[in-house]
Amino acid sequence: MPDRNFFLSPKASKARLREAEQARKERWDIIKANSHGQVSRRDLIKMGLFTSAGLMLPISGLSPFGRSAFASSNIPTGLPPSPLLNNTTAFSAAMPRFDIFPRIPVAALTPAPTAQANTTQQPVDPALGGGTGPIEGRPPGPIWAHQQFGLLPPAIAVDASVEGAKTNTTYNPGVPSTLNSGINPASPIPLKFHPNLPTQQVDKVWTYNGTIPPKLMQVRYGEPVLFRLHNRLSVFQNQNGGFGMHTISTHEHNGHHGAENDGFTGAFFFPNQFYDYHYPIVLAGRNTINATAQDIMASSPTDAGGLNKVPGDWHETMSTHWFHDHMFSFTAQNVYKGIAGMFNIYSGLDRGAEDIIDGVNLRLPSGRAATTGKSWGNVDYDVNLMLADKAWDNNGQLAMDIFEFDGFLGDQMTVNLTYKPYFEVERRKYRFRILNASVSRFFKIALSDGSPMIQIGNDGNLLPHPVVLTKLDEQGIAERYDIVIDFSRYSVNQKVWMVNLAEHQDGRRVSKDLSLSEALSGNSDDPCVGKFLEFRIVRDPAQPDISQVPDTLIPNPDLSNIPVARERVFEFNSGANQTTNDPITSFFGPWGIKTDNQGATLAADYGRISAAPKFGTREVWTLRNGGGGWDHPIHIHFEECQTLSRDGSASKVPAWERGRKDVWRLRPSGEVKITLQFRDFGGMFMEHCHNTMHEDNAMLLRWEIDGAGTPFLNPLPTPIAKPQGVTFMAPDDILPTAFY
Amino acid sequence: MNTQLNIRTRARLFSSSFVTLLIGIVAMLAFGGPSVQAQTTAPAGTVDSSITIPIKGSVSDPRGTVTVTGNVIVTCRRVIDTTSQTTPALVLLDFDFSQVTGSSGATKATLKTYITGENHANEIRPFQASDTIIVTAPYFDSATKDELSARTMLVTASLTFDVSTGKLTGGSLSVGNNVVTSTAVGSVTASDTPIQ
Numbered sequence: 001m002p003d004r005n006f007f008l009s010p011k012a013s014k015a016r017l018r019e020a021e022q023a024r025k026e027r028w029d030i031i032k033a034n035s036h037g038q039v040s041r042r043d044l045i046k047m048g049l050f051t052s053a054g055l056m057l058p059i060s061g062l063s064p065f066g067r068s069a070f071a072s073s074n075i076p077t078g079l080p081p082s083p084l085l086n087n088t089t090a091f092s093a094a095m096p097r098f099d100i101f102p103r104i105p106v107a108a109l110t111p112a113p114t115a116q117a118n119t120t121q122q123p124v125d126p127a128l129g130g131g132t133g134p135i136e137g138r139p140p141g142p143i144w145a146h147q148q149f150g151l152l153p154p155a156i157a158v159d160a161s162v163e164g165a166k167t168n169t170t171y172n173p174g175v176p177s178t179l180n181s182g183i184n185p186a187s188p189i190p191l192k193f194h195p196n197l198p199t200q201q202v203d204k205v206w207t208y209n210g211t212i213p214p215k216l217m218q219v220r221y222g223e224p225v226l227f228r229l230h231n232r233l234s235v236f237q238n239q240n241g242g243f244g245m246h247t248i249s250t251h252e253h254n255g256h257h258g259a260e261n262d263g264f265t266g267a268f269f270f271p272n273q274f275y276d277y278h279y280p281i282v283l284a285g286r287n288t289i290n291a292t293a294q295d296i297m298a299s300s301p302t303d304a305g306g307l308n309k310v311p312g313d314w315h316e317t318m319s320t321h322w323f324h325d326h327m328f329s330f331t332a333q334n335v336y337k338g339i340a341g342m343f344n345i346y347s348g349l350d351r352g353a354e355d356i357i358d359g360v361n362l363r364l365p366s367g368r369a370a371t372t373g374k375s376w377g378n379v380d381y382d383v384n385l386m387l388a389d390k391a392w393d394n395n396g397q398l399a400m401d402i403f404e405f406d407g408f409l410g411d412q413m414t415v416n417l418t419y420k421p422y423f424e425v426e427r428r429k430y431r432f433r434i435l436n437a438s439v440s441r442f443f444k445i446a447l448s449d450g451s452p453m454i455q456i457g458n459d460g461n462l463l464p465h466p467v468v469l470t471k472l473d474e475q476g477i478a479e480r481y482d483i484v485i486d487f488s489r490y491s492v493n494q495k496v497w498m499v500n501l502a503e504h505q506d507g508r509r510v511s512k513d514l515s516l517s518e519a520l521s522g523n524s525d526d527p528c529v530g531k532f533l534e535f536r537i538v539r540d541p542a543q544p545d546i547s548q549v550p551d552t553l554i555p556n557p558d559l560s561n562i563p564v565a566r567e568r569v570f571e572f573n574s575g576a577n578q579t580t581n582d583p584i585t586s587f588f589g590p591w592g593i594k595t596d597n598q599g600a601t602l603a604a605d606y607g608r609i610s611a612a613p614k615f616g617t618r619e620v621w622t623l624r625n626g627g628g629g630w631d632h633p634i635h636i637h638f639e640e641c642q643t644l645s646r647d648g649s650a651s652k653v654p655a656w657e658r659g660r661k662d663v664w665r666l667r668p669s670g671e672v673k674i675t676l677q678f679r680d681f682g683g684m685f686m687e688h689c690h691n692t693m694h695e696d697n698a699m700l701l702r703w704e705i706d707g708a709g710t711p712f713l714n715p716l717p718t719p720i721a722k723p724q725g726v727t728f729m730a731p732d733d734i735l736p737t738a739f740y
Numbered sequence: 741m742n743t744q745l746n747i748r749t750r751a752r753l754f755s756s757s758f759v760t761l762l763i764g765i766v767a768m769l770a771f772g773g774p775s776v777q778a779q780t781t782a783p784a785g786t787v788d789s790s791i792t793i794p795i796k797g798s799v800s801d802p803r804g805t806v807t808v809t810g811n812v813i814v815t816c817r818r819v820i821d822t823t824s825q826t827t828p829a830l831v832l833l834d835f836d837f838s839q840v841t842g843s844s845g846a847t848k849a850t851l852k853t854y855i856t857g858e859n860h861a862n863e864i865r866p867f868q869a870s871d872t873i874i875v876t877a878p879y880f881d882s883a884t885k886d887e888l889s890a891r892t893m894l895v896t897a898s899l900t901f902d903v904s905t906g907k908l909t910g911g912s913l914s915v916g917n918n919v920v921t922s923t924a925v926g927s928v929t930a931s932d933t934p935i936q
Binding site for chain 2: 091092422429446448449450451452454466467468469470471473474484486490493494495496497502508509510511512513515516517520536537538549551574575624625626627628629630647652654655656667668669670671
């Protein structure tokens, strides 16, 4: 018997459900007060309402986990379930494909983008302190100027916003409705998790452009992008539906860009400002490997169907990213509210056109250029899937408990922000780019009939070789698994499901991996176990499937001649200390990181430098899980890494992790050793747990590359964002081993 | 003001102490420093063990009965939650099928051999004296190496653990057909009308 179940069964007595709902309301009042800035998380812990582990103390009528008057003393209450209003049923709504961002000329942007932040003044709303402030929220000056802006000027632009929920009237799935389960893109799409569920209030759900489906940015190597993001959230912090912060910062996960475009957690900006992110879309090593662009394997698709050679190491080619909010201490809330999208990168190798045969194109399932007229970026048979567990209140409005410091779990599964949808497929191969966009939930995916799937990519990168699997490994938050499913094994009118086998009891970790029969039995206490996406095989393909899954995809970069400059160790623990007290850059929480086996485990402070590798070097980092009962998916920003060992052994690195990665599940009591390089760009980056409840409370650190030459200082000053303009301060702490 | 900002005056960036710090850092860079080595000992609360279990059986396949033989290496890490008195211990299991092969065909002309590729089954399970786990593994033609044609076999693992030491002590494996029920593969019906 577990010591508690996270969710109260819908079959519980009405009195019991009513009691739990009342407890949730009481708790909600506290959460709202916190989110409106009336009381801090630290204050609540001091007041004794919460333990430092994040559990609300079992005060009767306050905590849903308090002992129930209707149950024996050994039975915890659990949270009331999110209601499926209006007879909503699973697999009754079509899964929408992502909504592709329009690509516009850079000249269409007003004002024109600038290398340094545009500090043109505008009035600041009195709610934000009044006066005047810059129109762009990017920190000003040369350090935060777009690196290599003259060398890599933006060729196209994407003009987008973050705003509250509204109806989508401009949906572009990139495919005809026959390939989008019959969805008519011309029909307005209200922001609902299912057609039967209520429209979300403007303050409950925030997304890119304020709409669903989630957004997809399509880019290609050699074509720098200027992503102008407007903050169109309310100037009032309390217009947030009880959770979420109206200041934002977008991380392109995991772009090889200058730090000014990385969505640094402290480089956030305010309502009525914009931020220009410059994504050069370059291969890592561009200044030292294939610098004169002689290798056709390092290439980008042209509109005419050819290739443009680009500098850099083609073994560093990336494919599947995502982008999401990274607001300091509010990432979980803001991403949960919907500020997340996906980012497909196209290259000579990964073209998005399966019919182009030129010796470079891997011809992965995607679509035919000859049919669509698009020489790259076809998504006919290349489908983005964003998995996220959600919860909603009795009115069907999105709900969150920000004090579940173990990790927040929803009790309803969504794919592309639609509750348990179906998706129509043809009898052929499909590529699925699966993103775990949850706050704290891990997934373990299988097909309901146990049929094999082929994993071709892990995180942003195609693997050296495909791996055939009957169920995928656990997928941590922010990890991306690219897989190929061949539906030709099924008959027309059959249906098969994607199934989640990973059972949670809380947000600490997976409590048990279930067998398929266990997961399909419906007996799990975890409502997000079992079927969550239905594939309906609706027809034979109109044209023969000529896509391929080659035996060799992208071999790893050869690092054998690159010396290891030094090693570092990062241990991820509970029970953190905070040695600084800056009210903006530091945060207090139960989580932290110990660096290089020295000193205490420290809670996050983005004014603290924990590591500062030298520009142009390679290092080996050990990521260690210091707490026995937890799992932590650890993310390192900036450049993809190779995994050298797990738990001290290279042979324990599974085949699907032998490519490059940017997120590692440490596994309970586990340890991962990785190697990474620091090149091409400089600035301040982050490393953190991507269980975003852990990240926000406060398992995050700053590291930086300072030796990239002018204008970088050594160390870098910390940006302090304000509506009236960003200022800078010296780092408030530098760990003793950071610069060695 | 209704934001978390505007709280205090900032120190000047280039204060004398900051410049001193910069000089110190430059000196440290010039003279180098020690490298931190990672420890590779097993963390507190964990016990590692591994056993090799022979496997033998057959699977019905459209290409004929496939006889499966070989060894499965089962690696186990028992983990105790050092931060909680109430969270049950767990085991992380890894089933390595790389030494498992199959064959079908009665004659040399019809003989086919099969491999499982690099599939591992990783499982998190509650730690208990014994556990029965049903896992799946793919197999495909070793000559063509056509992973797209892979099929699935069912492997039932009965494992025993020493509850005092936390070690995996024994086990057996049986091979079976991946029986597909209507729960696993359904049919589109009239009731599947979409709600738009």
